[in-house]
Amino acid sequence: MNLTRRLLVLVGFCLIGDLANADNWPAWRGADGTGISRETGLPVKWSATENIRWKVLLAEPCNSTPIVWGEQVFLTQGLDKGKRRALIALDRKTGKSLWQQEVTCDIEETSHGQNPPCSASPVTDGKTVFANFASGGVLACSLDGKRLWHRDLGPVLSRWGNGGSPILYGNLVIVFHGPGTPSILYALDRDTGKTAWSSEETAINSPVFGSWSTPVVVRADNHDELVMPLPGEKIGGVGFFKGYDPTNGKSLWQIDGLGNEVYAMPILGVGGRVIVGVSGHNGPTVAIRAGGSGNVTASHRLWRTETKNPQRVGSGIIHDGHLFLADATGVLQCLKVETGEPVYQERLGGNLWGSILLADGKLYVSNLEGDTYVVRAAPKFELLATNSVGEATYSALAPAHGELFLRTHGHLYCIASMSDADSFEPVNEFPKLPADQVLGPCSAVATNSKGEIFLFHRGKHPILCMDSDGKLLRSWGDDLIDKAHGLRIDRQDNVWITDIGNHRVMKFDPSGKLLLSLGTGKAGTGTDEFDRPTDIAFGANGDVFVSDGYGNSRVLKFSSAGRLLKTWGTRGKELGDFHLPHAIIMDSKGSLLVGDRENERIQRFDAEGKALGQWTGFAPYGLAINGDGHVFVADAVAHQVLRLDAEGKVVQRIGQKGQAPGEFELPHMLTFDTAGNLFVAEVEGKRFQKFKKK
Template identity: 35%
Template sequence: MSSGAAGGAVLRLHHRPGELTACNIGHLADCKGRLAAAERETGVAFLAGEMLRQGCGTSCPSGTRRRGAGQPSLSGRDGAAVRESGGHGGHGAADFQGESGAPPSRDQTRGKGMSMLSTLTAFLAPVLLATSALGAQENWPQWRGPDGNGVSAAEGLPTNWSQTENVVWATALPSWSGGTPVIWGNRIFVTSASETDSVTPTAPAEQPRQSRGGGRDPGGESLLLICFSKSDGRELWRYQLDVGNQLRRKHNDTSPSPVTDGEHVWVATGAGVVTALDMEGKRIWRRELQKEYGPLGMNFGYASSPLLHEGRLILQVLHGQLTDDPSYIVAFDALTGKVVWRQERPTDAVAESPDAYTTPALLEHGGKSQIVISGGDYVTGHDPLSGREVWRAGGLNPERRGNYRVVGSPFVVGDMIYAPTRKRPLLALRAGGTGEVTDSHLVWKWEGAGAPDVPTPVSDGKYFYMVDDKGLVTCLSAPAGTVVWGPERTALGTVSASPILADGKVYFINENAVTTVLAAGPRFEALATNELDGSYTLSSPAVSGSRLFLRTGTHLYCIISE
């Protein structure tokens, strides 16, 4: 692992220990707005909490009263109230300095602490409430965002951009990947292969490493997790997860997206190596699925992303084309890596149809959680405490074909479970069943044109948007499955990335890094077509605050509105 300086964003509020001035009180409303803006960059909820714990005041430094007493000094890119710390491990840390430049001692603040705490609580409570509501918008902790369905409540997102317009920063990447960037606070995590031929190949002789296929180089031998600063795109650290990167037709062994809770980050590789790291890139634990449970037997390599739920890291292995071993679901203790449970997932699918490249979804219904798995001709719901199957729905492969491997993942919106398959049918199921629910909980089934093979659709519960692999977009009624509009043509080109829905817009990016932005709603309206670098792009977009993050085959872009 190589490491750069950790660039955690730091908001500096100058103060005199124990002092809350009338000047500050008079400008707290303005300060709240600035704090909210700063939270979009750095996570101010942590800062405010630290202020309350330490009993720090917010008095005005000399020379700032004309500007608005009590306001934080603004610096950094785009006027954000942040500075990058020079030390390793500075993520989310609040740096409180008195006028002497030293932090206050407990003795200095003890006398006035309680009085000041109550005052600060009164004035900062609205800020904390507002920023806690913003948390899900600020973080994109897993593939397809906070709820795993591609929907964000963020506002002020960009509509138009190019390589020279509305790009805050662009960072070169070692190689391409199907993995989505995940974001927490000021940190972005991406998977990548190393630069091509940067190390000597060490793939096993019985599985010779493919150097080319479909006109694409798989990238270098090493499989990496790289951490970047969200504020300016600097690389903070990188960690080598494994070696032996392979080209798997359209994708390589970096396709699984990471998942993070802000304290740790977990990631799997296409070879089934699962690694947990802290936010500084230090390894906590490592498991190897193939060594423990047998070879991965899907035809095109492992691509499922892990799901984090209540201290458990849950992974699915749905395979059968290249193995007689059963499919299974496994849960590891997220902190220790110990196996919590492992359950086989039976299927009567044949040939390639047991294989699935989907990612598990989380269903919350009736006060209980379930893990939703799709593939092998079935959609199933599982108890996250034991892995036990609670319900099962068939219908993904009604003609029992042998080539119905599934790529598009299941996702949940409210009480509806949506499960795509190899183009059609696409199923909408009602939550709440037990046992066999194929007929009893089927709400609608789509068998018409426009259904995807690879991209996962997106829905806000009212409208359901899907893009097929050729870029044709169709909008259905989410509750009824009837056509609202489409299929409509977007930018020409193959689409593999999944769309996202945010700020009244739907974003679709094709394999040439061209993004079509549509207005969400009952009328087809193309708002913009935006080109970037033209490189091979499989990654789905990510959102944090009012910024859009796009990972192309060569760069990671941070894009803002005009």
């Protein structure tokens, strides 16, 4: 039959609503299984610190790709080296953990070192999230984390682990339970997990060879067909595609030509006519069309590469009549999809393992080393960007809501375009202190109207005053201060500090003369006492606000002369409560911002203590506001400086954990000078850095 008359209309994974028109990414290769997104304006360039909205630490390396629905990100995660396996939900805007459901796996699965447990990605219909944990079974949860059902399908005994992700069809969850002995296609009832049908495969049951692929659903001959690539029936045999009726599992047709190992999912094009299968370990690439009955190799196999191909693990892309494939040697290849004729092959670098994403006319493909290449999706090769986060990744990118989600072996990243971000560069050979002035843990830094820099540290001469180049001008505090914490400069250039060793707040003039001391010197809960106060802020009228953080979890308001005016707050999680108010500052609109450290939020108050709202998703150790009124946060858990927008959303991340210039080890507090330069004090790093605004 003429090829042009047999259009394959893609049913994809879902039949779960009009997901292709939404901003969601509900399955590993998207709603229709093509790996093609309709998103536009996605980031093209990023790094470990550029265009990163947030990143969260992951417990163990895994290869699964996150999925996105609405305001939630879902991913599977191995724990205790696969003995426990979890389905995790995160807040899309902040990365904060929302819920986690676990299953246990008592079976000791063997696997390849590059394929740790939980390689299968979840899938959702917008009501329920489904995860395939291989020997750990199939788990279904509601979007709010309620465990709905769990189905044990038995062990998956393969030397190289598993990889097949679940797909949805009608009221069915379809899972390839393999490779290994036996390998079975299961269709489970979406509501109960009970078996609707199953099909045990005649393909080779081997601990070495098999299929790690995910099936797809297409439409051919006026009905839906489930297509699954499988290995040969014996070692050295020929692998094949197999078509099934997805409603009952009945075998419809077979097309030969694949190898004994299949890793990639069948490659589909939107509204296309061709399905492409890629074999692993030097096996052939095969293009077919669905439909027919029995063995239709002669009539339905369009082309097959006869030469050996490099190892291919990830799935490719069909776009505008061309097929794009990546391989383990770092080569991106473009072929004509209807003939297999090569168009170009270009070496990108590294081991290209992850599946390719197509969005806005661009191909995104990552290598094992953590580099993501952005290439024009066209028959003429054009490299647009090379991006690296410096962490190994075996996963594909997930696009949603204008953002990209990248899973590495260490973190989950939310990548977003932040075109208005400030640009800073670390200043080398700063500060210029005498050789005998050794810095201890640096807890705070501030600048005055003259451009002088004041550093508060836990060492000899705890208060150091320097000029703008970091040369020491004067120092004091040995006989007064026990343990440095917060330091701020008021509008008269007076220096205010909090001493968590002596439980005091002290005010000095710029020369170091003590002007005022608040607190009794002992920890307490009274109105004249503090318990390890952390920071100071100033109102426009000269009022002084103190975060009495470690022991009392409260805020105290004083007049400029030190008379107590008001106090509020207690230990708790509700709005207006605190769990270690660690930083405090007045913003340009007159709102008091309190860094509620252990509750991982910033609370906003008016000057009388009325709660106005909160921003969540970070660990606010220090707060600063630059000359443009932008709020910056020292996040000591992430070892980064964050810039927030007017809604408290992270729009810029500066630095990462490390000792090199521009990196941080527990950034504690921060400040800006009148020129917009940034200063950051590090407790663990025992230093403070200056960043020049470009």
